[in-house]
Amino acid sequence: MSDTFEPKIVAFLCNWCSYRAADLAGTSRIKYEPNVRMIRVMCSGRVDPTFVLKAFALGADGVMIAGCHPGECHYLEQNYKAMRRYHLLRHTLRSMGMEENRVRLQWASAAEGAQLAVAINDMIEKVRALGPLNWSSNWNENGHRLEALEKMAQEHAEAMEVPA
Amino acid sequence: MTGKPKLALYWAASCGGCDIAVLAIDDKILEVANLFDIVLWPVAIDAKVRDIERLADGSIDVCLFNGGIRNSEQEYMARLLRAKAKVLVAFGSCAHEGCIPGLANANSRDEIFQYVYKDSPSVDNPQGLVPVPDFEVPEGTLHIPVFYDTLKTLDQTVPVDYYLPGCPPEAENIWTAVQAVAAGLAGAPLPPTGTVLGAQTTVCDECKRTRTEKKIKVFKRVWEILPNETECLLEQGLVCCGIATRGGCGALCPVVNSPCIGCHGPNEGVQDFGARMISALASVIDSDNPAEIDHIIEQGIPDPLGTFYRFSLAHSLLRRTKLGNGNGAAQHAAVPAGRTA
Numbered sequence: 001m002s003d004t005f006e007p008k009i010v011a012f013l014c015n016w017c018s019y020r021a022a023d024l025a026g027t028s029r030i031k032y033e034p035n036v037r038m039i040r041v042m043c044s045g046r047v048d049p050t051f052v053l054k055a056f057a058l059g060a061d062g063v064m065i066a067g068c069h070p071g072e073c074h075y076l077e078q079n080y081k082a083m084r085r086y087h088l089l090r091h092t093l094r095s096m097g098m099e100e101n102r103v104r105l106q107w108a109s110a111a112e113g114a115q116l117a118v119a120i121n122d123m124i125e126k127v128r129a130l131g132p133l134n135w136s137s138n139w140n141e142n143g144h145r146l147e148a149l150e151k152m153a154q155e156h157a158e159a160m161e162v163p164a
Numbered sequence: 165m166t167g168k169p170k171l172a173l174y175w176a177a178s179c180g181g182c183d184i185a186v187l188a189i190d191d192k193i194l195e196v197a198n199l200f201d202i203v204l205w206p207v208a209i210d211a212k213v214r215d216i217e218r219l220a221d222g223s224i225d226v227c228l229f230n231g232g233i234r235n236s237e238q239e240y241m242a243r244l245l246r247a248k249a250k251v252l253v254a255f256g257s258c259a260h261e262g263c264i265p266g267l268a269n270a271n272s273r274d275e276i277f278q279y280v281y282k283d284s285p286s287v288d289n290p291q292g293l294v295p296v297p298d299f300e301v302p303e304g305t306l307h308i309p310v311f312y313d314t315l316k317t318l319d320q321t322v323p324v325d326y327y328l329p330g331c332p333p334e335a336e337n338i339w340t341a342v343q344a345v346a347a348g349l350a351g352a353p354l355p356p357t358g359t360v361l362g363a364q365t366t367v368c369d370e371c372k373r374t375r376t377e378k379k380i381k382v383f384k385r386v387w388e389i390l391p392n393e394t395e396c397l398l399e400q401g402l403v404c405c406g407i408a409t410r411g412g413c414g415a416l417c418p419v420v421n422s423p424c425i426g427c428h429g430p431n432e433g434v435q436d437f438g439a440r441m442i443s444a445l446a447s448v449i450d451s452d453n454p455a456e457i458d459h460i461i462e463q464g465i466p467d468p469l470g471t472f473y474r475f476s477l478a479h480s481l482l483r484r485t486k487l488g489n490g491n492g493a494a495q496h497a498a499v500p501a502g503r504t505a
Contacts, residue, residue: 049439053481070452077452084446087457092442092468095270097486139269139314139483148236148297148310149243155307156214 007061007127009036011120012047016074017109018066024113032117035124036064043067044105045078049089052103056135062127066106066116079107101126102133169225169349171200172216174245175207176231176238177265177315178258183207183230185256185332189339199346200226204245213241216248224248226345228255228328232262232478233316236297237309246322251345251354253361257331259318260360261429261437262478264331266315269477269484270469273313313487317479327360329410331427331475337362337412360410364432367406367424371415373397378448383464386423397423398448403464403471408440426475436481438472 013019019040025032041047044067052063065086073079086105093103104123108116175183183205187193196202203224204211216224227249233239246252257263268276277294281287299306318324328341341361348354355361368375375396384401391397397404397418404423406415410431417424430437445465451457465471473480 049442050436050481053436053439057481057483080452081446083452083454084449084457085442087454088442088446088449088461088465088468089439091458091461091465092438092472095467095469095485096482135482135486138485138487139316142310142312142314142316144297144310145236145239145312148307149240151307152237152240152309156217159214 005128005132007035007124007132008059009062009064009120009124009127010055010060011036011038011064011066012041012044012051013038013108014044014046014067014074014079015040015042017068017072017112018044018106018116020110021066021108021112021116024110025117026113028113030114030117032120033124036120043073043075043078044082045073045075047082047085049085052089056098056102056133059134059136061130061133062102062104062123064104064106064120064123066108066119069107069109072109098133099130101130168199168201169346170203170223171196172204172224172227172245172249173202173207173255174204174227174229174231174241176229176241176259176318177234178231178256178263180207181332182256182258185330185335186228186338188335189342190335192339196342199342213244216244219248221247222250224250225349226251226253228253229318230255230259230332231318232258232265233312233318233321234265234268235309235311239316239321242318242321251325251348252318252322253341253345254318254324254327256328256333257427257429257475259324260327260329260479261476262315262317263427263475266317266476266478267470267474269315271485272487273311277311314484315478320479325357326355327358327362329360329362329412329428333362334413360429360432362428363410363412365411366431367409367411367413367415367418367428370411370413371396371406371418371424373418375399379450380445380448381450381460383460385464391421393421397421401464403441403445405437405441407444408434408437429476437476438468438480441472 013022022038044065047065055063065082067079067082068074070079083105090103106119202209204216227245229245229252233242254260258265281289281294282292295308297308297310373396374394378399380401382401383403386402391400391402402423405426406418406424408430409424409426410428413428426437430440434440449457449460451460
């Protein structure tokens, strides 16, 4: 094990283009780094923003949404919906203080195994440079909490009773 | 002591509107007093925390807890009341999903203290004093509760049995819930744990406005247009949250020509209110061009956090903005010009 940080990237790939691109990369012996966990969905339009937020909340360092190129969606225009969602989600994540490079929309046709591999490697490199996200640490930090809770019970027990 | 079931009401980080809402059930409040023995209700009766501490665990039948958990005292009370109450109800939006106090999760404790005790124009604090949890005086050490970086909802603190949605909950819904719980204590079947006691549909379902196909090129702010009273507000360009919001209010805001802001929380089955809004709005933005989409979004929704998570930031999947270095700058950059203090 080296000491470099190995990011965890969750990737949602559409069944018709991007997952086939990943398959093609495999059969063509094109290597990409193993930091990516791929989830096949029927369409990039199936990727609810909830999935992305949940991935971050559960410990992902980056999330990629990959689908067919604009105009080539198997379901006609759902990748446009994915694109609008991605822009709105990115706008929201920015206001939450999340770095831009942690979420990426990638078009990859079934013939673009090599391009997808390059995009994956590129994203991994950028997220590695950003460092771990560890989002849940943002809300687990309520310092001196347990100490204060114990103190309160103790004080109530020690406090003087004021007769009615 | 009477043989009536015991009721406790408590108020943590909230505005107090929930306690007023309880009184809004009008003369039925007398019936509540007939049905229950009220053992704790800081806003209305004189009962001491010490008295509650002395009760056996599980000896309070129902606790209606409003407010989020902002500091250690509130967490202490939440734990205490959880132990003493058989049924703990997260009453209102703050206890349920953090509500407006939860929007403070866009800042850290230090940033909040900096503004509230130093930078706010109405503050006169030449010594720059901020509260500290422990303070030495000749008589000993004074303690005040520890203020948390992150406001937590009630169910992020202790297990919750039921939720009553709304900011504040509607009187009829409060009364229905009180009756249901009272019947449950008398032996009738209670709803499954975790149930949100309220409507299972969206505000749109209760809204009488006419809806056609939505195609939006420009989002408008409420002060920019005078919407007509018959057409769907979202179709007129206002960001109306009715599509993601639990109904039960009778579409109160759209009825008076104002868009729904989401105070009833996410509808049944929606985990993250903001994600549902993002998903829904993405479907109606009328553009396939990335640059134009960005323009529509940035012009029309300058404050996505306050728009999509006005009531539910603390209960959302991400719960808060990123803490630590550089976040303050990111926050300010996200606030459009002219909206800062």
